[in-house]
Amino acid sequence: MKKSLTLLAGAALVSVLVSGCNRGGGFWDAMIPETDEDPTSAQITGYVFRPALVSASPERVQQLKVPSGFSVNVFAQDLGMPRILAVDNNGHVYASDRQAGVVMLLTDSNNDGVADLKRTVATLKQAHGLAINGSKMYIATVTQVFVSDIAADGGLSEPKLIKDNLPDGGQHPNRTLAFGPDGKLYLSIGSTCNSCPEPNTMNATMVQMNADGSNMKIFAKGLRNTIGFGWHPQTQEFWGMDHGIDWLGDNDQKEEVNLIKESAHYGWPYIYGEGKYNPGTRPPADTTYQQYLQLSTLPGLVYQAHAAPMQMAFYTGTKFPQEYQGDAFVAMRGSWNRSQPSGYKVVRMHFENGKPTRFDDFLTGFLVDNNRSHFARPVGVAVHKDGSLLVSDDTNGVIYRVNYQ
Numbered sequence: 008m009k010k011s012l013t014l015l016a017g018a019a020l021v022s023v024l025v026s027g028c029n030r031g032g033g034f035w036d037a038m039i040p041e042t043d044e045d046p047t048s049a050q051i052t053g054y055v056f057r058p059a060l061v062s063a064s065p066e067r068v069q070q071l072k073v074p075s076g077f078s079v080n081v082f083a084q085d086l087g088m089p090r091i092l093a094v095d096n097n098g099h100v101y102a103s104d105r106q107a108g109v110v111m112l113l114t115d116s117n118n119d120g121v122a123d124l125k126r127t128v129a130t131l132k133q134a135h136g137l138a139i140n141g142s143k144m145y146i147a148t149v150t151q152v153f154v155s156d157i158a159a160d161g162g163l164s165e166p167k168l169i170k171d172n173l174p175d176g177g178q179h180p181n182r183t184l185a186f187g188p189d190g191k192l193y194l195s196i197g198s199t200c201n202s203c204p205e206p207n208t209m210n211a212t213m214v215q216m217n218a219d220g221s222n223m224k225i226f227a228k229g230l231r232n233t234i235g236f237g238w239h240p241q242t243q244e245f246w247g248m249d250h251g252i253d254w255l256g257d258n259d260q261k262e263e264v265n266l267i268k269e270s271a272h273y274g275w276p277y278i279y280g281e282g283k284y285n286p287g288t289r290p291p292a293d294t295t296y297q298q299y300l301q302l303s304t305l306p307g308l309v310y311q312a313h314a315a316p317m318q319m320a321f322y323t324g325t326k327f328p329q330e331y332q333g334d335a336f337v338a339m340r341g342s343w344n345r346s347q348p349s350g351y352k353v354v355r356m357h358f359e360n361g362k363p364t365r366f367d368d369f370l371t372g373f374l375v376d377n378n379r380s381h382f383a384r385p386v387g388v389a390v391h392k393d394g395s396l397l398v399s400d401d402t403n404g405v406i407y408r409v410n411y412q
Contacts, residue, residue, distance in 0.1 A: 170220035252279055
C-alpha cells in the first residue's frame with residue numbers, strides 16, 4: 008500500500024511540474040510566480056564553510072603561484088588588518104585598517120621592493136575607503152567622507168570633514184570611493200542586508216558628488232555591494248564588481264561585473280545574475296518580476312558565486328607585459344557560504360575592445376591543507392609607482408608585492 012501511495016504522489020508531482028512548464032514557460036516560472044496569486048517555492052541547499060586560519064610562514068609564502076615571469080614577495084607585514092590600498096605619484100603606499108580606525112603610510116626608501124618605514128598618518132573611526140586626487144587624500148568611513156593634504160614626505164594633514172550623514176552600514180559598512188575621469192567623486196554605499204527592500208533609498212547604490220562633497224546624488228541603483236570599481240583607461244567606461252546574494256546555493260548568486268551607467272538599475276534585490284528571479288524577496292505587490300527584469304541592467308560578465316570581490320585596479324603601469332595594459336586585477340576575499348571554498352586569490356579580468364571577456368587566476372595558493380585552511384584573504388589591490396602590484400590581506404596583516412622580472 009505504501010509503495011502505491013509513493014508512486015501516486017510521484018506521478019502527481021510530475022503532472023504539476025509539466026503543467027507548470029506548459030503554462031508559464033519553464034520550471035522556475037512555475038516555482039517563482041510573477042505575482043502573489045500563486046505560492047513561491049524553491050528548494051535551496053546552503054552551506055557554511057570557513058577554512059581555518061594559519062600563519063603566513065615563509066614556507067607558505069614561497070609556494071604562492073603567479074604566471075611565468077612573475078614573482079611574489081612580502082612588501083610589509085605585522086600591519087594589523089590592512090584593507091584598501093592607495094599609491095600616490097611619489098610612491099607612498101597607504102593602507103586603511105577599519106578595525107583599528109587608522110590609515111597607514113608605508114615607504115620603501117631604498118626601492119628594494121620591501122617597505123622599511125610604517126607610520127600612522129590618520130586616525131578616524133572605521134576608516135576604510137581611500138582615494139587620491141592630486142595632492143589630496145580622501146578617506147571614507149561608514150557615514151562620513153574626509154579629505155587631507157598629502158605632504159612631501161607622505162604624511163597627511165588633519166582630516167577635514169566634507170560629507171556627513173551617509174546611511175548606516177548594516178551588513179555592508181565598507182565604503183569605497185574613487186575619482187572618475189569627469190573629476191567627480193564616486194562612493195559605493197552597500198545594502199544593509201543580504202536581500203530586502205531598503206527603507207533608505209541611498210543604500211545599495213553608487214553615489215556621485217563634487218570633490219568638496221557638495222551636490223551628492225544617486226548615480227546608479229540596485230547594487231548590493233560594489234566595493235571594487237574603476238574606469239577603463241582607454242574607453243573611460245565605468246566598471247564595477249558587485250557581491251552576489253548569499254543563501255541561494257553553492258553556485259548562485261554569481262558575482263557580477265557591471266558596466267555602471269547613470270540612472271541604471273542593476274536588479275538587486277529582486278533580479279540577480281543573468282536575469283534570474285530571487286525567490287526570497289518578491290517585488291512590491293504592484294510590480295512583477297518581469298517588469299523588474301525589463302528595468303534591470305544585466306552584468307557584462309560573471310564570476311564564481313561567493314568569491315567576494317573586493318578592490319579592483321586597472322593595470323596602467325609599465326612593468327608588466329604589454330598585454331596586461333587595460334586589464335583589471337580583482338582581489339577575491341573568499342567564500343564562507345559555499346561547501347567548497349571559492350576566491351582566496353587575485354584574478355585578472357581580461358578586456359578586449361574595452362569589454363570584459365574572461366577571468367584568469369593571477370595570484371593563488373592562499374588556500375592550503377587541501378582547501379581546509381588559508382593564510383590570506385585578499386582585500387586591496389593597487390598598482391605601485393614601480394609597476395608592481397600590491398595586494399593586502401586583512402587576516403595575517405601582510406601586504407604582498409607581485410613583480411615582473
